[in-house]
Amino acid sequence: MTATTAAVEDPEAGPPGPHDDDRIPGKFPPPRGTWRSQLHRWDVRYSPYAFVAPFFLFFAAFGLFPLLYTGWASLHRVELTAPDRMTWVGLHHYARLLSSPFFWNALCNTLTIGLLATVPQLLMALGLAQLLHYRLRAATFWRVALLTPYATSVAAATLVFVLLYGRDYGMVNWALETVGFGPVDWQSGTWSSQIAVSSIVVWRWTGYNALIYLAAMQAVPDELYESAALDGASRGQQFLHITVPVLRPTILFTVAVSAIGATQLFGEPLLFGGAAGQKGGASHQFQTLGLYLYEQGWFDFHLGRASAVAWTMFLILLLIAAGQQAVARRLRRGR
Numbered sequence: 001m002t003a004t005t006a007a008v009e010d011p012e013a014g015p016p017g018p019h020d021d022d023r024i025p026g027k028f029p030p031p032r033g034t035w036r037s038q039l040h041r042w043d044v045r046y047s048p049y050a051f052v053a054p055f056f057l058f059f060a061a062f063g064l065f066p067l068l069y070t071g072w073a074s075l076h077r078v079e080l081t082a083p084d085r086m087t088w089v090g091l092h093h094y095a096r097l098l099s100s101p102f103f104w105n106a107l108c109n110t111l112t113i114g115l116l117a118t119v120p121q122l123l124m125a126l127g128l129a130q131l132l133h134y135r136l137r138a139a140t141f142w143r144v145a146l147l148t149p150y151a152t153s154v155a156a157a158t159l160v161f162v163l164l165y166g167r168d169y170g171m172v173n174w175a176l177e178t179v180g181f182g183p184v185d186w187q188s189g190t191w192s193s194q195i196a197v198s199s200i201v202v203w204r205w206t207g208y209n210a211l212i213y214l215a216a217m218q219a220v221p222d223e224l225y226e227s228a229a230l231d232g233a234s235r236g237q238q239f240l241h242i243t244v245p246v247l248r249p250t251i252l253f254t255v256a257v258s259a260i261g262a263t264q265l266f267g268e269p270l271l272f273g274g275a276a277g278q279k280g281g282a283s284h285q286f287q288t289l290g291l292y293l294y295e296q297g298w299f300d301f302h303l304g305r306a307s308a309v310a311w312t313m314f315l316i317l318l319l320i321a322a323g324q325q326a327v328a329r330r331l332r333r334g335r
Contacts, residue, residue, distance in 0.1 A: 067314070074307035081301055093308035103309070105284055106292035109194065113269075113288065114262030116198035117205075122254055124206050126247075129213035130239060143214075146207030154267035158200055162272060165196045187273065190285040197286050200268045205261070209254050216250040217243060248331055256324035260317055266290035289313050 074093055076086035097103050132142060149157065164171050165186035173183040186196045220243065228238045244251075265288045270277040273286070278295045280287020287295075289309065297306030 070307045070310050073304055074311050076304050078304045079301050080297060080303045083303060089304070093305050094312070097305070097308050097312060102284060102287075103292060106280070106287050106289050109280065109284075109286055110263060110265065110288045113194050113198050113201075113265060113286065114259060116194060117201035117262060118255065118258040121202045121206050122209060122251070122258065124202070125209035125254070126213055126251075128206070128210040129217055130243070132210070132214050133217045143211060146210050148207070149204050150208040152204070154204070155271060157204055158268050158271040161196065161200045161203075162274075187281065188283075188285075190283075193272075193281055193286040197265075197269050197272055200272070201262075201265070205258070209258075212254060213247060213250060216247050220246050249328060252324060252328055252331070256320060259320050263313060263316055263320070264290055266294070270294070289316075 073083075073086070075088065075090055077089050077092075078086045128146065132139065132146075136142065165173075167173065167183060167185050167187070170186070172186070177183060184192050186192045224242050225238055228242060233241070269280055269286050269288055269291055273279070273281055276282050278291055278299055280291045290313075293306050293309040293313070296302050296309060
């Protein structure tokens with residue numbers, strides 16, 4: 001005869017403690033004080049830091065160190081041919097920079113090209129996103145087609161536009177002559193060269209921003225559009241009174257990113273200018289801050305002056321980011 005003994009719970013017993021699981025049959029946690037338990041605690045505590053450590057190592061090597069070294073070099077007179085020979089000059093490079101007409105010319109050109117590229121680019125991107133938001137045939141094809149200019153290299157795109165804007169045999173001048181206008185020297189004029197460079201930026205980035213707007217539009221609930229349609233609102237009214245207000249944070253983000261990209265504009269004007277690309281044309285008519293930095297450091301070999309330009313650009317980017325955050329915070333409070 002087999003007797004079965006049932007465990008009787010103590011009603012006065014308190015809640016289970018953190019180590020009561022040790023009494024469960026079949027569960028053998030490592031005893032405290034052994035090297036395995038110590039390794040287990042170290043693994044739980046420090047393994048997340050080990051996983052993110054490679055990113056911080058790369059950031060420190062290729063982001064933080066160049067930033068700090070550039071700031072240190074901007075306070076010294078140092079040549080590119082002898083970077084180990086530094087002479088302390090303090091803020092002399094910054095004072096010289098602020099008194100240089102070439103710096104202010106590059107800053108104005110950067111602002112002008114940025115406006116000429118950003119405003120039509122984002123307006124066209126918003127319109128294309130609105131068209132793709134409605135159910136079209138071959139929607140995937142059109143989305144891939146919009147992303148193709150962004151995937152094209154800067155060199156290939158710029159060289160094609162150089163041929164299009166050629167003074168003697170360019171297709172743009174041929175089209176102008178067809179409708180009765182004279183040829184335009186797109187690389188020598190101030191406004192014409194800036195418009196040409198801006199068109200390259202518009203062509204490359206419009207599709208990318210359109211896909212960003214499209215993703216934001218698809219997050220808008222369909223019930224809002226259905227209710228507006230029942231109230232008699234047209235598609236244009238739905239776009240102005242529903243889509244645009246919802247997309248304000250996204251639009252603000254793309255404006256800030258486009259402004260940052262315009263401040264760093266380098267490849268398009270460099271390749272568009274040909275032999276005088278680093279000067280932004282013979283008269284510096286489309287020289288941006290990036291080209292001015294390139295000219296100071298790699299043509300005049302003044303590494304200290306180029307570092308001062310780089311830090312000035314960095315401060316401008318910080319101001320743009322701070323402005324974007326301030327406007328975004330105000331928009332959130334106004335809701």
